[in-house]
Amino acid sequence: MRGVILQENGPIDTLGLGEIAAPVSTSDEILVRVHAAAVNPADVKVVTGEGGAGFIHAMRFPMAVGFDFSGVVEHVGPEVTSRAVGDEVFGHLAYSRSTRQGSFAEFVAVKPASVGIKPSSVSHEDAAAAATVGCTALQALRDKGGLKSGQRVLINGASGGVGSYAVQIARLLGAEVWGTASAAKADFVRGLGAAEVIDYRSTPLVSLGETFDVLLDAAAMSSFADTRHLLNRGGAYVTLLPSLSLFGGMMLSLFNNKRCTFVTVQSRAADLDQLGAWMATGDLDASVERTYSLSEVGDALAALQSGAVQGKLAIRVNG
Ligand SMILES: NC(=O)c1ccc[n+]([C@@H]2O[C@H](COP(=O)([O-])OP(=O)(O)OC[C@H]3O[C@@H](n4cnc5c(N)ncnc54)[C@H](OP(=O)(O)O)[C@@H]3O)[C@@H](O)[C@H]2O)c1
Structure with missing residues (x-):
């Protein structure tokens, strides 16, 4: 062939x-x-x-x-x-x-x-x-994150393949969606249904003064250790790539009321x-x-x- x-x-x-x-x-x-x-x-x-x-x-x-x-x-x-x-x-x-x-x-x-x-x-x-990005976003938000209607979710890397589907799917699951993207792609992410879009280059994720029920790191660029203060009690951090910091985060999550997990589509x-x-x-x-x-x-x-x-x-x- x-x-x-x-x-x-x-x-x-x-x-x-x-x-x-x-x-x-x-x-x-x-x-x-x-x-x-x-x-x-x-x-x-x-x-x-x-x-x-x-x-x-x-x-x-x-x-x-x-x-x-x-x-x-x-x-x-x-x-x-x-x-x-x-x-x-x-x-x-x-x-x-x-x-x-x-x-x-x-x-x-x-x-x-x-x-x-x-x-x-x-x-x-x-x-x-x-196929890949839709299944990844759905399985990350619904199955790993346990995202429910009425909750708030932050998608890091909302302009990419997984991120652009995650914004839309989180909306379809009834959540309020915030996303990060480079400034040139902010309008695209807003058009997908994000309530707020943050430029990750001018506002580092860790400095956001907001909390969420689920943080999906669709860019696989952050760590649970650095971002867990952005999660509400019982909240979930979901990332897409296994790494040393992920396993460190999983250990850390055993000792507090927030979850750290990753998805394999x-x-x-x-x-x-x-x-x-x-x-x-x-x-x-x-x-x-x-x-x-x-x-x-x-x-x-x-x-x-x-x-x-x-x-x-x-x-x-x-x-
Ligand atoms: N675990 C799994 O099963 C699974 C499944 C699918 C994908 N993945 C992995 O997940 C990653 C993303 O996949 P994708 O298809 O969405 O890739 P993609 O389409 O290339 O998107 C990458 C995203 O990362 C953002 N980004 C780049 N640097 C950033 C930073 N410093 N902070 C925040 N965001 C940043 C980009 O934003 P701008 O373009 O706005 O800069 C873009 O939204 C890849 O590594 C992929 O291999 C894993």
């Missing part, structure tokens, strides 16, 4: 279009013809081999790159009953050292429980863009179906700033790496 292939780790221009064997679905998997994908910081880590790439992909070369996908079921294994050929589905490949395929390619083979049904009114580009049918339903009703905007072709994946990753992106970048794979 045709795909964006990595022969060895290196800078982003190491990537090139090429041919690679299509994944073979097992008896309890579905084969999906990919129509669209989306880029994430994880793709940059996989290409460069830095930032813990070996924990999120098997890294067996040559390999196709990419995690998010949306497409059409081409084949179902004999044990699969919940999905049928022709279903339009979306999701992301597991961030796991056992993952040996990539979504910037014509096919992915996945378990049916890891994909949601894409509503017909939602484009493949929007669905692919939502899972591609779950029920969560993806919820994201699809919100997008179909117009309650959740996919925030796709631009769509690139398969041959332009390197440009999309370079744009993401530059920090200039607001929201998400999608990739058109088929069609």
Whole structure:
């Protein structure tokens, strides 16, 4: 199959279009013809081999790159009953050292429980863009943070992929949302529903004179130790990357009334179906700033790496 292939780790221009064997679905998997994908910081880590790439992909070369996908079921294994050929589905490949395929390619083979049904009114580009970041935001806020209607949440890094979805999802869960972003992206974050947007460059997070029930560090740039005074009693700090300061924070949280936790995103049918339903009703905007072709994946990753992106970048794979 045709795909964006990595022969060895290196800078982003190491990537090139090429041919690679299509994944073979097992008896309890579905084969999906990919129509669209989306880029994430994880793709940059996989290409460069830095930032813990070996924990999120098997890294067996040559390999196709990419995690998010949306497409059409081409084949179902004999044990699969919940999905049928022709279903339009979306999701992301597991961030796991056992993952040996990539979504910037014509096919992915996945378990049916890891994909949601894409509503017909939602484009493949929007669905692919939502997969990783939407599941991350939902699982971080609802499952790890325990965010409830009427509570207050602070999203650090509200203009990025996870952050832009977290602002909207927190609003949909009934919370009052504050966010941090660089000044140039403040209007974008306000447009997503944030009540207040703080420029993290002029107002350091630690100096905010406000308290919240949940602090989601979508930029993975802070620590529980430095920010726990921003949490109400019983509040939760949720971050996205494991680190020494996270484990220090978890220890510290054992001795006070605030929680420190992190999320590892899972591609779950029920969560993806919820994201699809919100997008179909117009309650959740996919925030796709631009769509690139398969041959332009390197440009999309370079744009993401530059920090200039607001929201998400999608990739058109088929069609
Ligand atoms: N644990 C998991 O399962 C999981 C899932 C998804 C992602 N992640 C990780 O989470 C991180 C964010 O992912 P993403 O897709 O949202 O990335 P992204 O789209 O590149 O967004 C990064 C965000 O960080 C903000 N930022 C940069 N420097 C900052 C600072 N000093 N203080 C506060 N905010 C700052 C940016 O704001 P401006 O652009 O306004 O400067 C932007 O909003 C990545 O490291 C990714 O690998 C983890």
